[in-house]
Every structure is written in structure tokens, then in C-alpha cells.
Amino acid sequence: xxxxxxxxxxxxxxxxxxxxxxxxxxxxxxxxxxxxxxxxxxxxxxxxxxxxxxxxxxxxxxxxxxxxxxxxxxxxxxxxxxxxxxxxxxxxxxxxxxxxxxxxxxxxxxxxxxxxxxxxxxxxxxxxxxxxxxxxxxxxxxxxxxxxxxxxx
Amino acid sequence: xxxxxxxxxxxxxxxxxxxxxxxxxxxxxxxxxxxxxxxxxxxxxxxxxxxxxxxxxxxxxxxxxxxxxxxxxxxxxxxxxxxxxxxxxxxxxxxxxxxxxxxxxxxxxxxxxxxxxxxxxxxxxxxxxxxxxxxxxxxxxxxxxxxxxxxxx
Numbered sequence: 001x002x003x004x005x006x007x008x009x010x011x012x013x014x015x016x017x018x019x020x021x022x023x024x025x026x027x028x029x030x031x032x033x034x035x036x037x038x039x040x041x042x043x044x045x046x047x048x049x050x051x052x053x054x055x056x057x058x059x060x061x062x063x064x065x066x067x068x069x070x071x072x073x074x075x076x077x078x079x080x081x082x083x084x085x086x087x088x089x090x091x092x093x094x095x096x097x098x099x100x101x102x103x104x105x106x107x108x109x110x111x112x113x114x115x116x117x118x119x120x121x122x123x124x125x126x127x128x129x130x131x132x133x134x135x136x137x138x139x140x141x142x143x144x145x146x147x148x149x150x151x152x153x
Numbered sequence: 154x155x156x157x158x159x160x161x162x163x164x165x166x167x168x169x170x171x172x173x174x175x176x177x178x179x180x181x182x183x184x185x186x187x188x189x190x191x192x193x194x195x196x197x198x199x200x201x202x203x204x205x206x207x208x209x210x211x212x213x214x215x216x217x218x219x220x221x222x223x224x225x226x227x228x229x230x231x232x233x234x235x236x237x238x239x240x241x242x243x244x245x246x247x248x249x250x251x252x253x254x255x256x257x258x259x260x261x262x263x264x265x266x267x268x269x270x271x272x273x274x275x276x277x278x279x280x281x282x283x284x285x286x287x288x289x290x291x292x293x294x295x296x297x298x299x300x301x302x303x304x305x306x
Contacts, residue, residue, distance in 0.1 A: 039274075047200015047209070047267025056200070056270045083280070090282035114200025114267055115284075115306055117209045121192075121277025127236070129243035130268035153268055 003135070005104065005150065006030045009057065010137055012099030013148055016092055021072040023065075025139040025146065033134040038147035039123045042066050042081045044093025048101075048152075050111035055152030058126045059093050065144035086118040093118070096148075156288070158257065158303065159183045162210065163290055165252030166301055169245055174225040176218075178292040178299065186287035191300035192276045195219050195234045197246025201254075201305075203264035208305030211279045212246050218297035239271040246271070249301075 010027055017023040040060035048055045061069075066085050069092075070077035078084060093116045101111060119126075128134050128151040137148040163180055170176040193213035201208045214222075219238050222245075223230035231237060246269045254264060272279075281287050283304040290301040 043272070045198055045270050045272075047202070047270075049200070049202040049265045049267050054266070054268050056268050058270065086280045087282070090280070094282075112202045112265075113207070114202050115207050115209050115304070116282045117198050117200075117211065118280040118282060119196070119198075119272045119274075119277050120280070121272075121274045124272050124274025124277045127239045127243070127271040127273070128268070129240070129247075129271060151268070 006135055006137065008100040008103035009096065009148055009150060012096045012103065013059065013139070015099060016095045017069065020092070021069045023069050023072055023141060025141050028138040028140065030135055030137040033136040033149065037125050038136060038138070038149065039125055040147065041120065041122050042085060042089050043119045043124065043126055044089045044116050045119065045126065046093050046097050046116045047114035048097070048111045049114070050109070052109060053152040055130050055132070055150060056128050057097055057150040058128070059096060060126060060147045061089060062144035062146070065141055065146055068143035081120045086120055090116040090118045159288055159290065161253040161256035162249065162301055162303060165249045165256065166212065166292070168252060169248045170222065173245070174222045176222050176225055176294060178294050181291040181293065183288055183290040186289040186302065190278050191289060191291070191302060192278055193300065194273065194275050195238060195242050196272045196277065196279055197242045197269050198272065198279065199246050199250050199269045200267035201250070201264045202267070203262070205262060206305040208283050208285070208303060209281050210250055210301070210303040211281070212249060213279060213300045213302070214242060215297035215299070218294055218299055221296035234273045239273055243269040243271045
């Protein structure tokens with residue numbers, strides 16, 4: 001089931017980053033996470049619940065990309081990951097998940113979103129503990145990398 | 154509303170750690186998170202969704218406490234945070250939230266749980282982006298500290 005979810009989450013991410021921050025990201029090939037570890041500096045995480053399935057999503061940014069996104073949006077930004085940046089990453093996570101939710105609803109898959117959490121800390125990793133496979137989509141940009149990961153039971 | 158939730162989450166945490174791992178934790182006074190930062194090395198996070206409210210919970214451990222918990226449970230454990238430890242932290246997060254869910258259900262507050270995520274990375278911090286206040290409960294032990302944090306819209 002997870003594979004059908006790739007396009008809604010990916011296209012929502014590209015759309016949010018492009019329209020909010022004029023930030024063009026290049027997706028690499030989505031793959032099932034097996035052993036590889038996506039490290040980043042600031043991540044937005046959100047839980048998803050439906051009658052059909054439960055799951056979780058994360059969007060992990062390198063600090064340089066998160067800071068460049070803020071600068072693109074408002075013309076200036078901090079030099080380090082601060083609360084402005086974690087707020088922005090939480091908001092991006094919410095918007096990406098909301099966009100995917102609308103697209104998946106059209107395919108008959110409905111879910112409710114919990115509230116986002118944002119983790120900051122250099123080189124942290126996220127482990128999704130749903131029972132299904134974990135999809136990981138690496139994204140590259142001139143300012144650094146991002147990773148979308150999600151999994152559903 | 155969040156304040157009513159303190160006892161269910163706190164007593165569920167003490168109960169899970171005591172019965173699963175014979176690990177006695179001493180809670181400090183719960184407080185609203187204002188500026189202070191709870192740093193840890195491995196955290197379990199879970200989203201919660203109900204008709205009444207949405208929210209998120211995290212349980213953050215110092216590595217020493219997570220590793221000691223594993224050793225207490227199974228007689229041996231790794232020296233560093235590895236997948237065994239993140240699995241354990243995900244399971245603890247699920248059990249604590251499930252216990253609190255049962256207690257809150259008796260008070261008429263129902264919610265569904267998403268699947269847990271686990272973050273590992275030295276000295277990371279969690280930011281809950283629900284709109285309500287964030288409750289933080291520090292816990293101490295001979296093996297290190299833990300923090301429960303939660304927030305609901």
C-alpha cells in the first residue's frame with residue numbers, strides 16, 4: 001500500500017517548497033528504507049490515523065536547507081536552527097501532510113492528522129515503528145538535502 | 154485541559170518502567186514548558202487524534218537510562234543506542250500512551266494513537282507544535298534522566 005502514497009507525499013512536498021519558498025528540490029528515486037540511515041539536523045514529524053491504517057511521516061532537513069528556505073520566504077533568516085526554523089519546519093510538515101491527505105482522499109483513503117512535532121539536533125535519525133515498510137525519498141537542492149520518510153501499518 | 158492529562162501519562166510511565174524493567178523513576182514536579190529545553194539521546198514520539206482534540210507525546214531518554222532499561226529487561230544490552238534500543242523506546246512509548254489512553258477513556262476522553270517514531274541523536278530536543286501549552290515531566294533515576302512531554306490543541 002505504501003507505494004501508492006509516494007506520489008501524493010512527494011508532489012505535495014515539491015509543491016509546498018516551491019510555492020512557499022521558491023525552493024526547487026530534485027527528488028531522487030524513492031526506495032524502501034533498508035539499513036540506510038537518513039541523517040539531518042531538523043525534522044518535522046506527524047502521526048496519521050484512519051480506520052484503514054495508522055502511520056507516521058517525517059521530513060528531515062539539513063540545517064543549511066532549512067535556513068535557506070526561511071531566507072527565501074522572508075528575505076532573512078537566522079544562522080542556526082532556532083525556534084523560527086522549527087516553527088517553519090512544523091508548518092511545512094503540516095502543509096505537506098495536508099496536501100497529501102487531500103490527494104489521498106480523492107483515491108478513497110482518508111486519514112486524520114495529529115499535530116506536528118519538530119526535532120532539532122545535529123545528525124539525528126528517525127525510525128518509523130509502524131509495521132509496514134518504510135518509504136524514503138531523498139531530495140537534493142543547491143542548499144542541502146532533505147528526506148521524506150513514511151510508513152503505515 | 155492538559156493538566157488533567159498529567160496523572161494518566163505519568164502513572165502509566167512509572168508503571169510501564171517498573172513492570173517491564175524493574176526501573177524505578179522519580180518524577181519531578183510537572184510544569185508547563187516555557188523556554189526550558191529537555192535534551193536527550195533517544196526519544197519515542199507518537200501522535201494522538203480524537204474528535205475532541207489532537208496532540209502529540211514524546212518520551213526522551215538519556216542513552217544511559219535507555220541502555221540500563223534494556224539490561225534490566227533482558228539481562229544484557231548494547232553499549233550504544235542501536236536498533237534494539239530504538240525498538241524498546243518505541244515499544245515503551247506505545248505502552249505508556251496505551252495505558253494513558255485507557256485511563257483517559259474512563260474520564261470520557263477518547264483518542265486514537267498513531268504509530269510511534271523514535272529519534273536517535275546526541276542531545277536532541279523535541280518541539281511539540283500543537284496550539285495548547287506543553288506539559289513537561291522530568292524523571293530521574295540512578296541511570297540517568299527521562300522527560301515526558303505532551304501537548305494538545
